[in-house]
Amino acid sequence: MGNKSVNLKALAAHLGLTVSTVSRALNDYPDISLATRKRVKAAADQLGYRPNQNARRLSIGTPETVCYLMPRQIGPNAQPFVAQLLAGLGEALNERNWDLLVSQADASVGDLASIERLVKSGRIAGLVISRPLKNDPRVKLMQSLGCPFVVHGRTEKSDDYAWYDVDGEDAFVTAVNHLARLGHRRIGFIGAPLQYQFAQERLDGYVRGLSHNGLDQDPALIQIAEFTDEGGTAAAGLLMDLDEPPTAIVCVTDMMALGTLEALHSRQIMPGRDVSVIGYDGLHFGKHAHPPLTTMAQPQAHAGRRLGDILLSIIDGAAPTKFQELQRANLVQRSTDGPVTTSTSTGQTHVSEREESR
Amino acid sequence: MGNKSVNLKALAAHLGLTVSTVSRALNDYPDISLATRKRVKAAADQLGYRPNQNARRLSIGTPETVCYLMPRQIGPNAQPFVAQLLAGLGEALNERNWDLLVSQADASVGDLASIERLVKSGRIAGLVISRPLKNDPRVKLMQSLGCPFVVHGRTEKSDDYAWYDVDGEDAFVTAVNHLARLGHRRIGFIGAPLQYQFAQERLDGYVRGLSHNGLDQDPALIQIAEFTDEGGTAAAGLLMDLDEPPTAIVCVTDMMALGTLEALHSRQIMPGRDVSVIGYDGLHFGKHAHPPLTTMAQPQAHAGRRLGDILLSIIDGAAPTKFQELQRANLVQRSTDGPVTTSTSTGQTHVSEREESR
DNA sequence: CTGAAAGCGCTTACAG
DNA sequence: CTGAAAGCGCTTACAG
Numbered sequence: 001m002g003n004k005s006v007n008l009k010a011l012a013a014h015l016g017l018t019v020s021t022v023s024r025a026l027n028d029y030p031d032i033s034l035a036t037r038k039r040v041k042a043a044a045d046q047l048g049y050r051p052n053q054n055a056r057r058l059s060i061g062t063p064e065t066v067c068y069l070m071p072r073q074i075g076p077n078a079q080p081f082v083a084q085l086l087a088g089l090g091e092a093l094n095e096r097n098w099d100l101l102v103s104q105a106d107a108s109v110g111d112l113a114s115i116e117r118l119v120k121s122g123r124i125a126g127l128v129i130s131r132p133l134k135n136d137p138r139v140k141l142m143q144s145l146g147c148p149f150v151v152h153g154r155t156e157k158s159d160d161y162a163w164y165d166v167d168g169e170d171a172f173v174t175a176v177n178h179l180a181r182l183g184h185r186r187i188g189f190i191g192a193p194l195q196y197q198f199a200q201e202r203l204d205g206y207v208r209g210l211s212h213n214g215l216d217q218d219p220a221l222i223q224i225a226e227f228t229d230e231g232g233t234a235a236a237g238l239l240m241d242l243d244e245p246p247t248a249i250v251c252v253t254d255m256m257a258l259g260t261l262e263a264l265h266s267r268q269i270m271p272g273r274d275v276s277v278i279g280y281d282g283l284h285f286g287k288h289a290h291p292p293l294t295t296m297a298q299p300q301a302h303a304g305r306r307l308g309d310i311l312l313s314i315i316d317g318a319a320p321t322k323f324q325e326l327q328r329a330n331l332v333q334r335s336t337d338g339p340v341t342t343s344t345s346t347g348q349t350h351v352s353e354r355e356e357s358r
Numbered sequence: 359m360g361n362k363s364v365n366l367k368a369l370a371a372h373l374g375l376t377v378s379t380v381s382r383a384l385n386d387y388p389d390i391s392l393a394t395r396k397r398v399k400a401a402a403d404q405l406g407y408r409p410n411q412n413a414r415r416l417s418i419g420t421p422e423t424v425c426y427l428m429p430r431q432i433g434p435n436a437q438p439f440v441a442q443l444l445a446g447l448g449e450a451l452n453e454r455n456w457d458l459l460v461s462q463a464d465a466s467v468g469d470l471a472s473i474e475r476l477v478k479s480g481r482i483a484g485l486v487i488s489r490p491l492k493n494d495p496r497v498k499l500m501q502s503l504g505c506p507f508v509v510h511g512r513t514e515k516s517d518d519y520a521w522y523d524v525d526g527e528d529a530f531v532t533a534v535n536h537l538a539r540l541g542h543r544r545i546g547f548i549g550a551p552l553q554y555q556f557a558q559e560r561l562d563g564y565v566r567g568l569s570h571n572g573l574d575q576d577p578a579l580i581q582i583a584e585f586t587d588e589g590g591t592a593a594a595g596l597l598m599d600l601d602e603p604p605t606a607i608v609c610v611t612d613m614m615a616l617g618t619l620e621a622l623h624s625r626q627i628m629p630g631r632d633v634s635v636i637g638y639d640g641l642h643f644g645k646h647a648h649p650p651l652t653t654m655a656q657p658q659a660h661a662g663r664r665l666g667d668i669l670l671s672i673i674d675g676a677a678p679t680k681f682q683e684l685q686r687a688n689l690v691q692r693s694t695d696g697p698v699t700t701s702t703s704t705g706q707t708h709v710s711e712r713e714e715s716r
Numbered sequence: 717c718t719g720a721a722a723g724c725g726c727t728t729a730c731a732g
Numbered sequence: 733c734t735g736a737a738a739g740c741g742c743t744t745a746c747a748g
Contacts, residue, residue: 005478007741018719023743033717050478054416055741058724063412068460070445082444083437086428086460094464099481102426102444102460106452120363120408122725123457229646258646288587288616290648365725376735381727391733413725416740480741 088304162323169205171329176209183340188246192227232259248276292334428462446662520681524656527563529687534567541698546604550585590617606634650692
């Protein structure tokens with residue numbers, strides 16, 4: 001049945017009414033008699049009428065659509081959050097029957113041009129930006145375009161727009177504190193390129209954590225790499241090849257931490273016993289690492305939902321600066337953190353009790 | 359600058375032309391003089407004019423939008439593919455300047471009603487359905503609606519629509535063959551609920567693999583559970599608690615396989631030495647499992663791109679049945695497969711050479 | 717309580 | 733080569 005789906009005109013004709021009346025009946029205008037309202041709705045249901053949204057939105061003057069800007073892909077399966085985030089966003093939007101558009105910068109056009117086109121073409125009422133740079137031109141662009149947006153994360157100067165973020169600096173202070181309490185004094189840092197604000201924040205936290213614990217900061221202990229497992233492996237390799245390698249390593253993401261575990265294993269170093277490793281993200285997969293990865297877990301379950309609600313509020317007219325929400329990450333101790341060992345035995349290792357369990 | 363973005367009328371006025379002429383100039387109608395075409399485009403660029411897409415699409419009669427139906431969320435980070443898939447889809451759509459909508463069934467409305475509303479409201483020109491059931495009502499619905507769609511996966515009877523899938527049956531024959539060659543004769547199967555077609559296919563492959571290798575089929579060796587790591591752990595527990603436990607286990611997903619590794623570890627059984635485990639998916643994370651997970655890897659990198667291209671072709675008028683593409687998964691040997699061991703020593707285990715490397 | 721009309725911002729035959 | 737007009741399918745003041 002290739003029904004060219006019924007439109008208002010057809011429905012009105014069917015009812016012997018005018019489109020104007022039918023439209024108002026469907027939209028529950030009180031000036032339409034209850035009787036006809038019912039009759040119209042029944043007929044609409046029966047004929048399977050659905051208002052054409054393009055037409056409706058053109059008429060009411062809002063696209064009723066919000067866009068999520070995909071972070072650039074870095075390696076395979078590098079975006080474990082995206083699905084969950086979209087689910088949360090969609091949940092918020094579903095409540096109003098709004099649509100969720102997903103966009104990635106068209107390679108041939110560029111990030112900014114893509115965004116500008118998107119908003120100028122009237123397709124979206126708001127935008128979610130993720131993984132911002134320290135100084136992210138997308139933020140300024142959106143501001144100059146006067147289009148509502150919310151950032152998942154923050155930029156360096158984050159006082160004049162809406163964002164939802166996890167306190168990475170605090171998290172790394174916590175991680176370093178934890179390691180210091182375990183006796184570690186040489187703690188390495190594996191970071192991501194510092195144009196990303198999250199990378200800078202976490203580095204700041206690391207540095208603050210060191211000084212808070214009276215530990216010297218050794219530039220050699222700071223390694224920056226791409227935030228993939230391979231990046232982590234490479235960085236950890238450099239760290240462990242130092243004359244005085246660290247006894248503990250904090251990593252800016254769980255993926256990098258997994259890569260770090262690789263580097264340690266290939267050197268016959270047992271993570272959590274010989275060298276401690278703490279990641280960041282709280283990826284579910286970390287449970288299955290070898291050994292299970294200790295990590296600073298961010299409360300990601302509700303990020304999408306919250307971002308959606310914030311964005312809708314701003315679209316409704318709320319001041320963006322009302323929405324600057326900082327969550328805390330918390331230490332999830334699995335098995336890659338442990339007390340510092342005095343003997344630097346990097347020889348043949350045995351499986352410890354601990355490692356076997358969980 | 360809160361420019362109420364310029365529209366055609368404004369642009370036309372600015373140029374001293376009529377909207378009709380300006381529109382045709384922008385769309386490169388040959389009957390407009392090259393000179394004015396240039397002049398119009400220059401002005402459009404300068405004023406930052408972008409045609410309102412809602413209006414344009416209403417006029418040209420197509421939403422120029424395609425929708426990806428999110429699979430229902432199963433546990434945290436359970437959808438590692440989604441991001442990559444969306445990226446591929448977006449790439450295909452970007453080439454035509456089409457939009458990608460993401461939709462999840464509105465809980466309060468239901469899957470089918472959500473879809474029906476979506477297509478009847480003229481918002482989408484095509485749909486991507488993923489993870490279909492054996493007998494998936496969404497397929498029939500889309501057919502009766504006469505709306506182009508492509509399925510990522512297949513249903514039981516898959517001859518009359520377009521799909522892109524990986525041959526799960528073949529993959530499990532391969533996995534069983536591999537294990538049989540290693541000497542295993544009691545091979546367990548950890549599957550997902552059989553209303554999912556992928557679950558049935560992989561079970562079929564397992565059964566075929568057994569008979570192909572002259573192995574008896576023991577119902578006790580088949581365990582069905584939710585396809586999460588916890589599901590895998592539970593199922594593997596049941597398997598290993600059998601009087602005659604299997605010496606090898608194939609799992610319908612990598613997540614279940616990771617859960618299986620947990621179950622083995624908690625019983626002091628070393629995967630790959632005492633009991634072999636083969637997963638399915640080829641998740642990147644499997645490399646970091648303990649030990650690294652052997653798996654049937656599906657070539658997922660281009661799925662999204664391919665699905666997008668197929669869907670666009672169908673929208674362009676191609677016959678859906680022209681697009682029924684079956685890919686092969688291939689065995690990625692990491693460290694959880696190994697020859698069957700005679701001694702069923704489930705006591706204290708040592709780290710084998712193998713397990714330490716990679 | 718219902719209808720006739722204008723408008724949202726485009727595109728596209730149809731004239732001239 | 734350009735303009736005037738109708739139409740895409742809705743919504744919403746404005747009459748009556």
